[in-house]
Amino acid sequence: MASLVKTLRVAADPNRLRILLLLQGEELSVAELQEILVMGQSTISTHLSQLKQAGLVEDRRTGKNNLYRLAAGRATGPASPTSDALTTSGGKNSDVKDSDALERHGFSRPESRPALYQGTASAAPQELQDAKSPGFSPYNPPASSSPGALTPEEASFLRDLLARARLEIPEAAADQAARRRVLRKRQDKMRAFFDSVAGRMGRSYVPGKSWKSLAEALLRLLPPVTIADLGAGEGGSALLLSRAAKRVIAVDSSARMIDVGRAEAAGAGAVNVDFRLGDMEDLPIGSGEVDLVFFSQSLHHALHPERALREAARILAPGGRVVILDLARHRFEEARDLYADEWLGFPESDLESMLAQAGFTQIETALVDREPDPPHFQTLLALATKAS
Numbered sequence: 001m002a003s004l005v006k007t008l009r010v011a012a013d014p015n016r017l018r019i020l021l022l023l024q025g026e027e028l029s030v031a032e033l034q035e036i037l038v039m040g041q042s043t044i045s046t047h048l049s050q051l052k053q054a055g056l057v058e059d060r061r062t063g064k065n066n067l068y069r070l071a072a073g074r075a076t077g078p079a080s081p082t083s084d085a086l087t088t089s090g091g092k093n094s095d096v097k098d099s100d101a102l103e104r105h106g107f108s109r110p111e112s113r114p115a116l117y118q119g120t121a122s123a124a125p126q127e128l129q130d131a132k133s134p135g136f137s138p139y140n141p142p143a144s145s146s147p148g149a150l151t152p153e154e155a156s157f158l159r160d161l162l163a164r165a166r167l168e169i170p171e172a173a174a175d176q177a178a179r180r181r182v183l184r185k186r187q188d189k190m191r192a193f194f195d196s197v198a199g200r201m202g203r204s205y206v207p208g209k210s211w212k213s214l215a216e217a218l219l220r221l222l223p224p225v226t227i228a229d230l231g232a233g234e235g236g237s238a239l240l241l242s243r244a245a246k247r248v249i250a251v252d253s254s255a256r257m258i259d260v261g262r263a264e265a266a267g268a269g270a271v272n273v274d275f276r277l278g279d280m281e282d283l284p285i286g287s288g289e290v291d292l293v294f295f296s297q298s299l300h301h302a303l304h305p306e307r308a309l310r311e312a313a314r315i316l317a318p319g320g321r322v323v324i325l326d327l328a329r330h331r332f333e334e335a336r337d338l339y340a341d342e343w344l345g346f347p348e349s350d351l352e353s354m355l356a357q358a359g360f361t362q363i364e365t366a367l368v369d370r371e372p373d374p375p376h377f378q379t380l381l382a383l384a385t386k387a388s
Contacts, residue, residue, distance in 0.1 A: 010050055036178040048068055226245065226248075228249045228283070229294050231297075235275065239268055292323065295324045299346070300345060302342065313359045320385070324351070329346055330377060364382065
């Protein structure tokens with residue numbers, strides 16, 4: 001019972017009880033507690049230090065501030081008639097619940113007792129009477145006291161004590177209203193930031209926001225299928241696809257690219273990526289072996305794109321799909337020398353026609369990106385399905 005006595009001694013101050021009530025279910029900083037309680041910073045910090053020493057409050061560092069909350073397992077925990085009362089916003093029913101809970105620990109109902117810290121000493125438990133004694137200091141508990149975890153019975157007692165405090169402390173309702181205002185200010189600060197960047201959000205740096213992270217998230221929605229990455233290069237796309245795929249067959253005509261890709265896959269621990277040396281127009285893959293074919297900026301390197309698409313249809317199982325990301329038709333002739341491009345992209349109509357001639361159905365095409373700098377390359381997306 002030593003930790004219970006210590007809890008009661010530290011909680012004997014109404015202002016510390018007000019702090020405990022405010023920290024139920026919400027983390028608050030010293031500055032926020034100052035604003036709610038209209039107290040000085042040093043006073044708030046002293047109260048928090050004493051509550052922390054007693055093991056009732058814990059904190060965590062966030063930026064320049066510490067956020068305080070009730071210590072785990074104290075006045076929180078599994079739902080019970082008592083803890084239900086603590087989360088009720090008020091009203092007749094909550095008063096009844098609080099009163100019923102308090103009576104289990106020998107407290108009288110609110111209407112039949114004096115205020116928590118007023119009236120005769122006999123109205124409070126012995127520990128609270130001791131707290132009123134001359135010379136009592138709640139911050140110098142007996143040597144046997146320990147801030148260790150409360151027993152379930154002691155934690156239940158603390159919950160009931162806070163329930164009683166919420167009923168009897170005159171400022172409790174106003175404190176909760178002030179807490180709601182403080183939390184709205186937090187939300188207003190966040191909204192103000194997004195208001196300030198509205199209209200330019202996509203053109204500004206946002207920590208953690210990238211197309212790669214978005215692609216990783218969307219890939220998690222894919223079923224575990226076998227994918228052929230044609231013109232895979234060093235395997236960047238293949239490694240990304242392997243996160244969700246059953247197997248990825250990465251094909252490229254450059255032996256050096258294949259060697260680099262295999263090393264990258266080994267370093268990443270991607271055991272489901274199979275690198276194969278071969279040509280898009282004569283694939284080293286069996287008929288109907290894969291469920292999805294992926295061309296990522298590779299089709300414009302094929303000497304005969306229509307043949308590459310017929311090969312894609314061959315290796316697909318019935319109902320399999322092809323996904324093409326390539327350049328839309330452009331006039332940047334230097335790309336032939338700079339990037340070894342065989343074709344200067346494709347018009348949508350030509351790509352649709354080649355897919356249809358290769359035996360694909362449900363063909364869709366769309367321009368999905370345009371680079372802001374000259375020569376303003378545009379990315380063309382095409383989707384199609386092999387007939388079942």
